[in-house]
Amino acid sequence: MTDTQKIGRNGDRTAREVDVVVAGAGFGGLYALYRLRGLGLEVQVYEAGSDIGGTWYWNRYPGARCDVESLAYSYAFSRELEEDWDWSERYASQPEILEYAHHVAERFDLRRDIQLETRVVSAVYDEARGRWTVRTDRGEEVSAQFCVMATGCLSARNIPDFPGLDRYSGRCFHTGDWPEEGVELEGRRVGIIGSGSTAIQAIPILAEQAGELFVFQRTPNFSMPARNTPMDPDYQKRAKASYPAFREPFVSGMFGLDFHPNDRLGASASPEERNEVFEERWRAGGLGVVGAFADLFVDEEVNEAAAEFIRGKIRETVHDPEVAELLCPDTPVGCKRPCADTNYFETYNRPNVTLVDIRNAPVEEITETGLRTGGRHYELDCIVFATGFAAMTGALLRIDIRGRDGVKLAEKWAEGPKTYLGLGVEGFPNLFTITGPGSPSVLANMIPGIEQHVNWIADCMVYMRERGLRRIEATPEAEAAWVEHVNQIADRTIYPTCNSWYVGANIPGKPRVFMPYLGFPRYVAKCEQVVANGYEGFRLES
Numbered sequence: 001m002t003d004t005q006k007i008g009r010n011g012d013r014t015a016r017e018v019d020v021v022v023a024g025a026g027f028g029g030l031y032a033l034y035r036l037r038g039l040g041l042e043v044q045v046y047e048a049g050s051d052i053g054g055t056w057y058w059n060r061y062p063g064a065r066c067d068v069e070s071l072a073y074s075y076a077f078s079r080e081l082e083e084d085w086d087w088s089e090r091y092a093s094q095p096e097i098l099e100y101a102h103h104v105a106e107r108f109d110l111r112r113d114i115q116l117e118t119r120v121v122s123a124v125y126d127e128a129r130g131r132w133t134v135r136t137d138r139g140e141e142v143s144a145q146f147c148v149m150a151t152g153c154l155s156a157r158n159i160p161d162f163p164g165l166d167r168y169s170g171r172c173f174h175t176g177d178w179p180e181e182g183v184e185l186e187g188r189r190v191g192i193i194g195s196g197s198t199a200i201q202a203i204p205i206l207a208e209q210a211g212e213l214f215v216f217q218r219t220p221n222f223s224m225p226a227r228n229t230p231m232d233p234d235y236q237k238r239a240k241a242s243y244p245a246f247r248e249p250f251v252s253g254m255f256g257l258d259f260h261p262n263d264r265l266g267a268s269a270s271p272e273e274r275n276e277v278f279e280e281r282w283r284a285g286g287l288g289v290v291g292a293f294a295d296l297f298v299d300e301e302v303n304e305a306a307a308e309f310i311r312g313k314i315r316e317t318v319h320d321p322e323v324a325e326l327l328c329p330d331t332p333v334g335c336k337r338p339c340a341d342t343n344y345f346e347t348y349n350r351p352n353v354t355l356v357d358i359r360n361a362p363v364e365e366i367t368e369t370g371l372r373t374g375g376r377h378y379e380l381d382c383i384v385f386a387t388g389f390a391a392m393t394g395a396l397l398r399i400d401i402r403g404r405d406g407v408k409l410a411e412k413w414a415e416g417p418k419t420y421l422g423l424g425v426e427g428f429p430n431l432f433t434i435t436g437p438g439s440p441s442v443l444a445n446m447i448p449g450i451e452q453h454v455n456w457i458a459d460c461m462v463y464m465r466e467r468g469l470r471r472i473e474a475t476p477e478a479e480a481a482w483v484e485h486v487n488q489i490a491d492r493t494i495y496p497t498c499n500s501w502y503v504g505a506n507i508p509g510k511p512r513v514f515m516p517y518l519g520f521p522r523y524v525a526k527c528e529q530v531v532a533n534g535y536e537g538f539r540l541e542s
């Protein structure tokens with residue numbers, strides 16, 4: 001008998017019973033534990049990693065940092081927490097964000113209900129009992145009325161199935177599982193595969209550390225200088241003095257991000273006026289260029305003007321014109337997640353950095369000593385996979401989740417994820433997903449998104465308790481209508497037009513479906529309306 005089992009009333013061995021199992025102890029799981037425990041519920045959190053922090057525990061690669069201002073990428077639920085934590089930089093680094101997660105866990109005594117190094121491997125709904133049986137990779141079994149999946153949108157690592165990978169004799173790492181002790185790269189020949197946000201942060205630092213760096217790029221990306229600075233103490237003080245007002249622009253724009261969205265239409269501005277706005281935002285740093293005009297995501301010409309502006313910056317920065325052209329993206333701006341960098345394009349002027357185009361000549365094989373592409377072999381002491389994640393659905397589908405009638409979530413989502421509000425799934429009663437597909441999630445500042453989801457779920461549990469309700473499940477009609485709505489909104493924009501992880505295109509065989517919901521404020525209003533109408537679109541039963 002494991003310590004999570006106990007003797008039942010009749011002397012039989014039964015799984016330990018809790019009110020809620022939460023899978024994951026990133027910012028989602030931590031806040032879920034805080035809120036649900038606050039309702040007097042017994043909550044058990046399981047975390048696969050050997051510490052809390054989620055993204056910020058796993059992604060310890062050199063250069064990892066947030067590109068949402070630190071003061072906004074933080075919890076808003078506790079005034080005291082806001083007061084007693086100071087950020088040291090405009091954009092916080094991974095170690096500082098992880099320290100913040102630790103601070104939150106200590107401050108609210110969260111660790112006692114979190115079991116680390118424990119992966120949830122299955123969750124099976126027992127219809128007769130109206131409970132979930134959750135099993136872990138340690139062989140434990142626990143029974144819960146509710147399951148809250150806080151497993152993360154960007155936590156299931158993607159390592160492409162390159163031929164020969166298993167015979168490589170050098171060291172290789174995925175950026176999302178970087179060794180805690182760091183990696184000694186001095187004098188080494190290092191290869192990095194990928195040119196997404198992660199690679200763009202890591203490359204400038206790897207180039208400083210390594211003897212030689214080879215960047216294997218399939219698709220170039222738009223990146224803007226972050227212009228990170230030490231935190232101005234006066235700025236921090238002013239922000240904290242009126243924190244809700246400071247946070248407001250980070251949640252009220254379409255993206256809930258600090259794009260500083262402009263109400264003005266690019267279509268009605270002259271080319272010179274557009275460039276002035278782009279330039280001003282480029283100088284200010286961060287992702288502001290993307291918010292330069294209200295129609296940038298819907299008007300191809302305005303988008304192309306922004307694209308050409310950034311390409312101009314790349315050509316100005318990178319000395320070798322051929323390398324500059326290879327770095328110039330040909331996708332619309334923002335269609336893939338835009339990146340913020342520190343000296344990314346400048347790094348290609350270093351004599352120890354080589355850009356290798358693998359778009360036209362994909363990786364043929366990994367050999368014992370390196371990588372072969374385009375008919376050439378690159379000898380490498382170390383390969384870094386900055387190849388991203390099975391985003392949005394990967395972590396959920398790696399768990400054997402079975403709902404009513406034994407239906408597997410993987411079967412239900414065979415043609416792409418279907419949810420109602422990214423919170424619930426028809427056929428899977430009492431299972432909630434935090435920032436699930438169909439919610440703004442990755443298209444918003446994720447901490448406010450997480451808080452909004454957890455608050456909605458907690459309020460729902462209170463509502464059910466007060467009315468003696470035991471079961472909540474999305475209706476098929478509401479779910480179908482929501483999926484259609486998510487797609488309709490996305491189809492009006494440039495988002496579905498390129499091969500991004502938003503549409504699952506980074507994973508061979510993954511159905512091409514735009515997964516996040518576009519429009520954080522509109523989404524919040526919809527969630528509130530659902531509640532005001534007695535959880536419209538959900539079936540509630542006693």
Ligand code: FAD
Pocket residue numbers: 023024025026027028029046047048049053054055056057059064065066067068073118119120121150151152153154155198395399434435444445446447450
């Ligand atoms: P996560 O932090 O991913 O935590 C999920 C946890 O669940 C993980 O620890 C994982 O180990 C655990 N888990 C998964 N499956 C299981 C299982 N079966 N059993 C037990 N445990 C499990 N967002 C922003 O808003 N701004 C940013 O600038 C930003 N930068 C980012 C930079 C990087 C490198 C990455 C990868 C993501 C970034 N994000 C950013 C998104 C980031 O993921 C979220 O902001 C936020 O940290 C997500 O928190 P979470 O708790 O939902 O998920």
Ligand code: NAP
Pocket residue numbers: 065066067068154160193194195196197198199201217218219337339340358363386387388389442499501505506
């Ligand atoms: P990503 O954006 O998915 O980038 C992965 C890279 O690997 C892409 O360049 C991709 O090329 C390449 N790749 C994947 N499979 C490949 C293959 N088989 N062959 C060759 N190349 C391959 O992943 P990420 O950079 O880790 O970022 C994921 C997300 O995490 C971001 O979009 C963002 O939301 C978040 N993040 C944020 C920050 C930040 O600054 N705040 C930093 C890091 C991450 P293709 O483009 O051609 O697919």
